[in-house]
Amino acid sequence: MRPIDFVGDIHGHAGALRALLDRLGYKYQANQWTHAQDGRLVFLGDLIDRGPEQRETVDLVHALCDSGRALCLMGNHEFNAVGFVTSRTDDPDRYVRSHTDGHIRQHQAFLDAYQHDSVGYQDTIAWFKTLPLWFEQPGVRAVHACWHAPAQALLAPYLDHRHAPTDLSFFTDSAIEHSAAWQARETLLNGLEMRLPEGSHFKDYYGIQRRRIRLNWWDPDQSTYRDSAVIDVTQRDRIPDLPLPSTAPSYHESLVFFGHYWMRGIPSIRHPRAVCLDYSVALPDGALCAYRYQGEIDAQSDHLVWVSNS
Ligand SMILES: [Mn+2]
Incomplete structure (x- = not known):
């Protein structure tokens, strides 16, 4: 079958992303992305936050998605980037992602990357609003932090057939703390x-x-x-x-990939049906990790591919 390469959290490390794409066999030639086995990519979210090349990472993944070669899921940081410029409906003087000193500090490098390009910033935020919350096809699934059927069912009215938000109500309703939508979105994007x-x-x-x-x-x-x-x-x-x-509920009837958890050490399969691909690329000894899925029922350690930071 056509392989699907699932890629963990990139956090602005575009250099590691370019090296990983090369290792996975994706090539940009004659204005298109090609792959010898016609591979597809699913990014698990958190393209941004912390790293030195957040804009370059967004632009590269966005271009891969526009070419039809890739799909990018929403991470908590893409949600927060939209929330940073989206007013709350229950309190219009505040934002979905509050502008506390800590939140501004955390988001500053992303804002700085677009300080001379408001059109590029608007385009990026508009794209983030359309990112699906999860990916599912027979035999394989992916989500940023936690696969959780009750949370997915609860959010379904806000999502289209791609599991992407239909409009801003997903962001504004799930901003209301301790609401059912807030709890469900926290579970999928930030984990249990x-x-x-x-x-x-x-x-x-x-x-x-x-x-x-x-x-x-x-x-x-x-x-x-x-x-x-x-x-x-x-x-x-x-x-x-x-x-x-x-x-915690566990859903192991089919293979699921997720990111978010800042795993340390050498990438490995810790559970054959639930595989974390976030290996802390933003830390000095971290790695950007992917998994090549080819229809197997249980994950296999020789399908892991990664590039180390050191
Ligand atoms: Mn995350």
Whole structure:
């Protein structure tokens, strides 16, 4: 079959993206993208945030999508980029992505990339508004952070047949904190989280104190807060070794690819039906990772392809 190459979070590392595309066999010649086996690409979102070449990354992936060679899913950072310039319907003086000092600082490099090109900025935001929230075909699925059927069903009224927003109501309704749409969008784009028992906390990779953990929803064997937290190994023993009040749903009937979780170390298949392809390319020892899908039922480690930062 025609291969599908799923590509993890790029975070503005266009150089790594060019190297990965080369390794996967995609070539730009005579004004088009070609591939010897007529391969297709599915990007898992988070093209932007942090990296040095956010605009170059967006332009390259956008061109691949326009050529029909690729599809790009929405990540939490594409959602936030749209939200940064979208007024809330419940409070029109505020934005879907609030303009706190921290949010502005985090978004500044993206804004700076377009400071002399408001048309390019508008085009990019307009494109981000049209990105699908998930990809599905018989045997294989993809989403930015968490495959979650109840959240998908809840958001379906906001989405077209490609699972892309039909209009801005997806952004404005899912901005209302603790609404059903907010919860569902958070689950798909930011992953499942759980509040720790009273009194427990830990410091994340950036030294920020956290009272919630990200759940490794893809692992069917999780049973305690400590086992199920997606967390740096140096922090794990700060998480209480207590049973989870409920286990995360798991959907392993068909292969699913996702990004978002800043995995460390050498890319590997940790579950044969649920494969994270985010290997922290924005960190010095990170990698940009892809998986070549060719119709297999279980993921195979020799289908992983990556380029290291170092
Ligand atoms: Mn993400």
